Each structure stands twice: as C-alpha cells, then as structure tokens.
Amino acid sequence: MAETFSARQRLAAEALGSALLLAAVIGSGIMGERLAGGNVAIALLANTLVTGAMLFVLITSFGPISGAHFNPAVSVVAAIQRNITWTMCAAYVAAQVAGALIGVAAAHLMFELPVAQVSLRERSGAAQLFSEFVATFGLIAAIAATVRLAPSQVAAAVASYIMAAYWFTASTSFANPAVTLARSLSDTFAGIRPTDAPAFIAAQFVGALVAMLIMSRLLPPRTKTQADTSR
Amino acid sequence: MAETFSARQRLAAEALGSALLLAAVIGSGIMGERLAGGNVAIALLANTLVTGAMLFVLITSFGPISGAHFNPAVSVVAAIQRNITWTMCAAYVAAQVAGALIGVAAAHLMFELPVAQVSLRERSGAAQLFSEFVATFGLIAAIAATVRLAPSQVAAAVASYIMAAYWFTASTSFANPAVTLARSLSDTFAGIRPTDAPAFIAAQFVGALVAMLIMSRLLPPRTKTQADTSR
Amino acid sequence: MAETFSARQRLAAEALGSALLLAAVIGSGIMGERLAGGNVAIALLANTLVTGAMLFVLITSFGPISGAHFNPAVSVVAAIQRNITWTMCAAYVAAQVAGALIGVAAAHLMFELPVAQVSLRERSGAAQLFSEFVATFGLIAAIAATVRLAPSQVAAAVASYIMAAYWFTASTSFANPAVTLARSLSDTFAGIRPTDAPAFIAAQFVGALVAMLIMSRLLPPRTKTQADTSR
Amino acid sequence: MAETFSARQRLAAEALGSALLLAAVIGSGIMGERLAGGNVAIALLANTLVTGAMLFVLITSFGPISGAHFNPAVSVVAAIQRNITWTMCAAYVAAQVAGALIGVAAAHLMFELPVAQVSLRERSGAAQLFSEFVATFGLIAAIAATVRLAPSQVAAAVASYIMAAYWFTASTSFANPAVTLARSLSDTFAGIRPTDAPAFIAAQFVGALVAMLIMSRLLPPRTKTQADTSR
Numbered sequence: 001m002a003e004t005f006s007a008r009q010r011l012a013a014e015a016l017g018s019a020l021l022l023a024a025v026i027g028s029g030i031m032g033e034r035l036a037g038g039n040v041a042i043a044l045l046a047n048t049l050v051t052g053a054m055l056f057v058l059i060t061s062f063g064p065i066s067g068a069h070f071n072p073a074v075s076v077v078a079a080i081q082r083n084i085t086w087t088m089c090a091a092y093v094a095a096q097v098a099g100a101l102i103g104v105a106a107a108h109l110m111f112e113l114p115v116a117q118v119s120l121r122e123r124s125g126a127a128q129l130f131s132e133f134v135a136t137f138g139l140i141a142a143i144a145a146t147v148r149l150a151p152s153q154v155a156a157a158v159a160s161y162i163m164a165a166y167w168f169t170a171s172t173s174f175a176n177p178a179v180t181l182a183r184s185l186s187d188t189f190a191g192i193r194p195t196d197a198p199a200f201i202a203a204q205f206v207g208a209l210v211a212m213l214i215m216s217r218l219l220p221p222r223t224k225t226q227a228d229t230s231r
Numbered sequence: 232m233a234e235t236f237s238a239r240q241r242l243a244a245e246a247l248g249s250a251l252l253l254a255a256v257i258g259s260g261i262m263g264e265r266l267a268g269g270n271v272a273i274a275l276l277a278n279t280l281v282t283g284a285m286l287f288v289l290i291t292s293f294g295p296i297s298g299a300h301f302n303p304a305v306s307v308v309a310a311i312q313r314n315i316t317w318t319m320c321a322a323y324v325a326a327q328v329a330g331a332l333i334g335v336a337a338a339h340l341m342f343e344l345p346v347a348q349v350s351l352r353e354r355s356g357a358a359q360l361f362s363e364f365v366a367t368f369g370l371i372a373a374i375a376a377t378v379r380l381a382p383s384q385v386a387a388a389v390a391s392y393i394m395a396a397y398w399f400t401a402s403t404s405f406a407n408p409a410v411t412l413a414r415s416l417s418d419t420f421a422g423i424r425p426t427d428a429p430a431f432i433a434a435q436f437v438g439a440l441v442a443m444l445i446m447s448r449l450l451p452p453r454t455k456t457q458a459d460t461s462r
Numbered sequence: 463m464a465e466t467f468s469a470r471q472r473l474a475a476e477a478l479g480s481a482l483l484l485a486a487v488i489g490s491g492i493m494g495e496r497l498a499g500g501n502v503a504i505a506l507l508a509n510t511l512v513t514g515a516m517l518f519v520l521i522t523s524f525g526p527i528s529g530a531h532f533n534p535a536v537s538v539v540a541a542i543q544r545n546i547t548w549t550m551c552a553a554y555v556a557a558q559v560a561g562a563l564i565g566v567a568a569a570h571l572m573f574e575l576p577v578a579q580v581s582l583r584e585r586s587g588a589a590q591l592f593s594e595f596v597a598t599f600g601l602i603a604a605i606a607a608t609v610r611l612a613p614s615q616v617a618a619a620v621a622s623y624i625m626a627a628y629w630f631t632a633s634t635s636f637a638n639p640a641v642t643l644a645r646s647l648s649d650t651f652a653g654i655r656p657t658d659a660p661a662f663i664a665a666q667f668v669g670a671l672v673a674m675l676i677m678s679r680l681l682p683p684r685t686k687t688q689a690d691t692s693r
Numbered sequence: 694m695a696e697t698f699s700a701r702q703r704l705a706a707e708a709l710g711s712a713l714l715l716a717a718v719i720g721s722g723i724m725g726e727r728l729a730g731g732n733v734a735i736a737l738l739a740n741t742l743v744t745g746a747m748l749f750v751l752i753t754s755f756g757p758i759s760g761a762h763f764n765p766a767v768s769v770v771a772a773i774q775r776n777i778t779w780t781m782c783a784a785y786v787a788a789q790v791a792g793a794l795i796g797v798a799a800a801h802l803m804f805e806l807p808v809a810q811v812s813l814r815e816r817s818g819a820a821q822l823f824s825e826f827v828a829t830f831g832l833i834a835a836i837a838a839t840v841r842l843a844p845s846q847v848a849a850a851v852a853s854y855i856m857a858a859y860w861f862t863a864s865t866s867f868a869n870p871a872v873t874l875a876r877s878l879s880d881t882f883a884g885i886r887p888t889d890a891p892a893f894i895a896a897q898f899v900g901a902l903v904a905m906l907i908m909s910r911l912l913p914p915r916t917k918t919q920a921d922t923s924r
Binding site for chain 1: 269270271272273275276279283356358361362365369372373376377380381384387388391392394395398399400401402445448449450451
Binding site: 487 | 831838842856911
C-alpha cells in the first residue's frame with residue numbers, strides 16, 4: 001500500500017477506531033448481561049465474540065491508515081522502537097483516550113443508561129495484576145511477531161489473541177491502558193473501579209516492555225527498508 | 232477480476248443474495264428461539280453466528296458479480312459516489328426488497344408458519360434509533376475503508392461487523408432498509424412492527440450518509456483507474 | 463497447484479475425508495447432547511461449530527487432491543458439467559458412502575456405543591423436504607460461485623454455509639446424500655430414520671440440480687483453460 | 694520467507710509458544726468452569742474457542758521461526774521425515790515440555806491456585822485411547838496435507854481441527870504428549886491423572902505414525918527444493 005496519510009487522518013482513525021472498540025466492549029457487555037439470565041459464561045462468550053469481531057474489522061479497516069494501535073501500550077512500544085515519534089505517540093494516546101470515552105458514552109446512550117458513570121466493580125490483587133502482565137505480554141509478542149513475519153494476518157491474530165485472553169487470564173484481559181481508563185467510567189459488565197485502574201495500567205506497560213525486549217531477541221533486526229515501510 | 236456481468240445477472244445476484252440472507256436471519260431466529268429454552272442470549276448467539284456466516288458466503292460468492300450490496304443504504308451511497316447510476320440503484324433496491332420478501336416467505340415455509348405475517352414486536356424510542364444510526368454508520372465506514380484499503384477482506388470484515396453490531400447496539404443492528412422492511416413481515420424472533428420500520432430506515436440512511444462524509448475525509452480520493460475497476 | 467493425483471489417491475482422499483466428516487458430525491452430536499444438560503440449542507451450537515471447523519480443515523487438506531466433494535450431489539453435478547467422468551463419479555460416490563459409514567462406526571466406538579445402529583429419529587413432512595431442497599440449493603450455488611469467482615475461499619465459504627444452514631433450515635441441513643445414509647445408521651443426536659432418508663436424498667438432488675441450472679445463467683461460460691485446470 | 698533463525702531462537706519459540714498454549718488451555722478451563730454454572734457444554738465451548746484462537750495466534754506468530762510444533766508427536770514425525778535432526782528433535786521436545794509446565798504454573802498463579810498440583814481426573818479405558826488415536830491421526834494428517842498443499846492455511850487448519858476434535862472425540866482430544874504431561878499437573882477442568890498419561894501418550898504416537906504412513910501414500914514425494922524450504 002503506497003498511500004500515505006496525514007497526521008490528522010491518522011489521529012482521526014485512532015479516535016474513531018477506539019470509539020467503536022469501546023462501544024463494542026461496553027455495549028455487548030450490557031446486552032450479554034441483560035439476556036444471559038444470570039449465566040455469566042454466556043454473557044462473557046458474547047462479549048468475547050463481539051470484541052474479537054470488532055477488533056478484526058477495525059484493524060483491517062484502519063491498519064493501513066494509522067497502524068490501528070487503539071492502545072497506548074502499543075504506541076509507546078512503537079515510539080521506543082522509533083516507528084513513530086514521541087510527539088506523535090502523545091497525540092495517538094490522546095486520540096485513543098478521547099475516542100474511548102466517546103465510545104463508552106455512545107454505548108450508554110444506546111442502552112438508555114446515564115452517560116457519565118463510575119464503575120464500582122473491584123478488580124484488584126496480585127493475581128489480577130499478574131493476569132494483566134501476562135495478557136499484555138502476549139498481545140505485544142503476537143503483534144511484534146506477526147507484523148514482522150505474517151503482516152497479512154495481524155488483524156486476525158490480534159482479534160484471536162484477545163478472544164483467548166478474555167478467558168485464560170483471571171482479569172478477562174484489559175491489556176490496554178486507554179480501554180482500562182474508559183471502562184472505569186462505566187458501571188456495567190465490563191467496568192473496573194477507578195481506584196483499581198492505575199495498577200492495571202502499570203502492569204500492562206510492564207508486560208508490554210518485557211514482551212518488546214524478549215521479541216527483539218527472537219526476531220532478527222529489521223533492515224532499513226522494512227523499517228521504513230512497516231505499518 | 233476482468234469478467235463483467237450483465238445488468239440482469241447483477242440484479243439476479245442481488246435478489247438471490249438478499250433472499251438467502253433473509254432466510255438465514257429469520258430462519259435461525261425461529262430455530263434459536265425454539266431450541267434455547269427461554270435463554271434469549273443463546274438464541275441471539277445462534278442468530279449472530281448464522282447471519283455472519285451467511286454474509287461471508289454471500290459476499291464472497293456474489294461480490295464479484297453485483298458488488299454484493301444486499302442493502303439499499305449501500306446502493307444509495309454507491310450512487311451518490313457515482314459507482315453505479317441512479318437508475319441501476321433503483322433497480323438494485325427493487326431486487327433487494329423482492330429477494331428479501333421471498334427469503335422471509337421461504338423461512339416461514341421451512342418452519343411450517345403462515346407465509347404472510349405482520350410483526351407485533353415493538354422496537355421504538357430514541358435509543359433504538361440512535362442504535363440504528365450507530366450500526367449503519369459503522370457498517371458503511373467499514374465497507375468504505377476495506378473496499379479501498381483491504382479489498383480481499385470485505386466479506387470477512389462485513390460479516391464480523393454485523394456479528395458485533397447484533398450485540399453492541401440496543402436494536403440488534405438491522406442496519407439495512409430492505410432487511411427492516413422484510414423483517415416487519417415476520418412475527419418471529421427477528422421481527423419489527425411495520426409502524427416502527429420507517430424511523431429505523433430513516434436512522435439507517437442518516438448513519439450511512441454521515442459515514443460516507445467522514446470516510447471521504449479519512450481516505451484519499453480515488454484515482455480514475457481505481458474508480459473504474461473497484462468492485 | 464500443478465501436481466496431479468492418481469484415481470486411487472483421489473478416491474482415498476474422498477473416503478478419508480468423508481470418514482472424518484461423519485466422525486465429527488456424529489461424535490460432536492453425542493458429546494453435545496451429553497454435556498448440554500438438556501439445552502438443545504447449546505448442543506446444536508457445538509455440533510455446528512465442529513462441523514464447520516472440520517469442513518474447513520478437510521476441504522483445505524483434500525481439495526487439491528480430489529476436489530473435496532465428500533457429497534454425491536456435488537459429484538453428480540460435476541459429472542453433468544463434465545468436470546469428472548460418470549465412471550469416476552460412481553467411484554467417488556462409493557468412496558464417500560464407504561468412508562461415511564466408517565466415520566459413523568468410529569464415532570460410536572469412541573463413545574462406547576454399539577457400532578451398528580439404526581436411527582429412530584423421525585424427520586419427515588413437506589417442510590423438512592423443502593428445507594433440504596433449500597439447504598442443498600444454497601450449498602451448490604455457493605460452491606459454483608466460489609469455485610469460479612473466489613477459488614481461494616471455497617473451504618471457508620462451504621464451512622460457513624453449512625454452519626448457517628444447520629440453523630436456518632428446519633431440517634438442520636443434511637444437504638448430502640452420503641451423510642444422510644450414514645446418519646440413518648446412528649441412533650444419536652444427528653440421526654434420521656432410514657425410512658425418511660430416501661425423500662431427503664431426493665430433495666437434495668433436486669435442490670442441487672436447480673442450483674446448477676440457475677448458476678449456469680448467473681455465471682459466464684468457462685473458457686477451455688479454466689475448465690481444464692479447475693479444482 | 695528467506696529469513697533463518699538460530700537454534701536458540703527456534704527453541705525459545707517452541708518454549709514460549711508451548712507456555713502460552715498451556716496457559717490458554719488450563720486458564721480457560723478454570724474460567725469456563727467457574728462461570729458456566731454447572732453447564733459443562735458451555736465451559737467446554739469456551740475452552741474450545743480459546744484453544745483454537747490461541748493455536749491460530751501461536752502458529753501464525755512462531756511458525757516462521759520454529760515451525761510451531763509445540764507437540765512432540767509433530768517433532769518426532771518431522772525427525773523421521775528428516776525435516777529436523779534427531780538432536781534438534783530432542784531439544785524441541787525438551788523445550789516444549791519445559792514451556793508447557795511454565796504455562797500451567799502461570800495459569801494457576803493467575804487464578805490464585807496452588808502452583809504445583811496433581812490431577813485426580815480419571816481418563817482411561819479403550820474408548821478414550823481410541824479417541825486419542827483418532828485425534829492425533831487426524832491432526833497429523835491435516836498438518837501433512839496443508840503443509841504440502843496449502844501452506845498459507847496451516848494455522849487456520851490446525852486451530853480448526855483441534856476445535857473440532859475437542860468435541861468429536863470422547864477424550865476431548867489431547868493429541869499432544871507435552872500437553873498431556875502438563876495437564877497431568879493441574880487438578881482443574883482440563884486435567885488428567887498422571888497414571889492415565891502414559892497410555893494417552895502411546896496412543897497419540899501410534900496415531901501420528903499411522904497418519905504419517907497413510908499421508909505419504911496420498912501425497913506425491915517432495916522434490917529436493919520443497920524439502921529444503923518447507924517450514
């Protein structure tokens with residue numbers, strides 16, 4: 001894809017994608033809980049399928065424009081690896097958070113809930129934080145490997161990974177600081193107490209950095225040309 | 232794909248595809264409700280998987296023939312963007328509606344229900360209409376992006392999007408005026424009262440047009456050659 | 463794929479594929495019913511996912527060898543269209559039926575059931591037969607279109623179609639005479655009474671032939687070269 | 694893919710992949726059982742989707758590095774066919790087992806369970822062993838066919854096959870000696886008694902070898918060039 005996109009277009013893609021992602025995560029959580037008749041596994045199955053399907057759509061649609069990060073941990077890793085500047089990284093993160101908050105508000109409006117909410121759902125303790133470490137470690141490892149070795153499969157791989165991580169981590173895998181922030185402002189199925197969010201976010205960044213270091217040993221250094229044209 | 236198809240072949244593909252789509256939507260709704268023992272989440276999960284699977288098949292099969300619109304909102308956007316003429320657009324919509332009605336009748340016949348029905352299921356209110364706006368906005372945005380940037384993934388992306396939208400919008404995402412009309416004539420799981428249909432359809436067209444405008448800013452203008460050969 | 467395969471290899475692929483397909487259909491039906499606690503929708507969901515996944519694997523694995531018919535209706539259509547000889551068609555059907563019976567026996571052995579059984583499950587009436595007509599019509603239409611217009615997607619399309627058809631037809635879509643015969647010899651979730659099988663099979667062939675005729679109008683005639691190298 | 698990887702990188706990929714695979718299998722089993730309210734079919738559905746999604750991610754990510762075996766049966770078949778040396782095979786198996794044990798421990802930590810456990814879950818008898826024979830036979834057959842005939846589809850095919858096999862075999866398809874060993878050390882949903890493991894592993898190797906022999910008759914011999922560059 002030889003086309004290039006302006007900073008404005010890239011930031012709009014990050015914001016719009018993050019909004020649709022959060023609308024999907026929060027909205028399907030509400031719908032799942034309403035319809036599942038108390039069976040949490042069925043509600044989480046629906047939440048899982050919807051999140052995976054939406055990630056596939058968004059990364060396929062917006063990947064060629066902005067790289068489809070939708071995740072500050074991904075953008076920070078990209079900045080450390082000099083794929084984007086730190087200025088652009090900051091702008092990406094701002095766009096992601098703004099978009100995520102809009103997505104949460106849209107989900108609340110669609111389901112006739114108060115737009116502004118604060119989650120009361122406790123998610124804390126060492127096992128939860130270790131879960132977020134593992135979840136984000138695996139996510140960044142999968143992205144690093146597929147971007148290098150199977151670029152046509154990044155969307156399917158990320159979607160599949162998150163679907164798996166919803167179930168194999170005890171925290172249901174937030175694995176994304178912008179998503180964590182936004183979910184702290186929704187007192188629904190997918191919520192998290194604002195006081196629990198900072199530790200989640202810290203664990204996510206640690207997992208991302210460890211994955212970046214390990215994968216840089218596992219993958220050969222990129223040639224100049226690859227670095228220039230990658231995502 | 233260098234092959235070209237006659238207007239007759241394209242209209243037949245739109246009608247046949249719309250018929251199979253509606254048979255799948257209505258039929259799986261009936262089957263799901265009959266088997267799910269009152270758990271609406273399980274019925275909707277089945278309805279979701281079937282709709283997504285059928286959309287993937289139909290867009291893969293008929294996309295090269297007619298573009299696989301199966302949706303007046305898609306055809307109107309195509310006409311505004313001069314990808315098809317307004318005359319062809321009108322013929323597409325007629326074929327879609329006719330096919331959709333045949334599909335509903337086929338589903339009723341398969342499940343031994345009266346062929347002609349009128350839905351009594353209320354779907355109204357601002358939140359429902361906002362849901363249809365969001366659902367169709369996202370659908371048209373995903374189609375616009377993937378047709379331009381990832382043409383081999385259009386079928387998988389549209390199928391995935393609709394599966395997500397069944398759950399993250401409060402209206403279960405009709406997102407299609409022909410589908411809305413046809414579903415008003417089925418008093419089953421997937422039905423909608425005829426009196427509620429016009430507002431749904433209006434919200435769908437507004438969502439489609441807003442998506443078209445926003446995506447035209449996000450995507451660079453097509454070159455002549457691309458426009459000629461696209462879908 | 464320039465490789466060619468001997469008649470023996472092709473028939474072995476048809477038999478082995480049919481055996482694994484039936485083992486999957488019957489085995490997952492038994493497992494689903496045992497675990498689902500009486501919720502038939504959950505059992506059918508499992509049966510659906512397993513059948514779709516196995517079809518994808520088998521068509522991907524054996525498609526390049528034998529065309530991966532696994533279905534007498536597909537083989538008869540191929541013979542009418544002169545893609546295989548009638549002699550080869552008869553051998554294909556024999557291999558499919560033999561393989562299917564072996565697959566049923568293997569499933570029974572795995573689940574500690576009597577190897578030889580006769581189904582008592584009634585599946586009859588006009589609505590059931592119309593369902594089989596629709597199911598096979600759609601299957602052959604999807605195969606005809608994707609083999610011509612999207613050959614890399616045949617496996618995914620057929621798997622998706624059958625997953626949809628399990629739910630949108632009232633008969634759960636057998637759509638395959640060899641599968642119908644084999645399922646008549648299993649008194650489990652997926653069974654059918656032997657006395658009901660002939661009408662099912664007749665409806666399947668009628669649906670296949672109608673689809674063949676309609677799709678031959680929708681698709682332009684193949685050139686010599688295409689016909690020679692197709693599947 | 695012209696890149697080559699060192700033995701160290703390949704073994705690290707096998708260990709890391711096996712760890713993430715087992716974390717997914719064990720973790721989703723725990724989560725599924727906790728949330729499913731006693732409905733084993735729903736727990737197994739979640740376990741199935743997660744295992745399939747993770748296999749797709751891991752084979753896509755690590756396939757280009759190590760071949761993504763994650764399974765001693767696959768490595769032994771590769772050694773017999775001279776695709777890897779017996780020394781490398783032994784190292785692969787050691788990396789797989791070590792990684793698998795780490796993955797089990799990680800899952801236990803995430804869910805606040807004792808790290809070291811021994812399963813009490815009985816899985817024995819001729820039907821269970823025949824199930825493992827069938828499960829591994831089908832797995833190796835699918836890998837042999839797709840590596841040769843559809844190399845871009847190996848990840849999707851293996852993931853789909855295992856999802857199917859979880860349901861159509863009576864043993865829920867371990868089909869992997871390293872996974873069997875590791876699961877014997879987890880007294881959770883996915884466990885197996887250590888005393889039952891050796892017979893499972895033997896049945897798996899027999900199934901793998903039979904599949905290797907049959908598929909070598911079904912597939913034409915590889916040319917020199919193919920053998921050199923394969924996986």
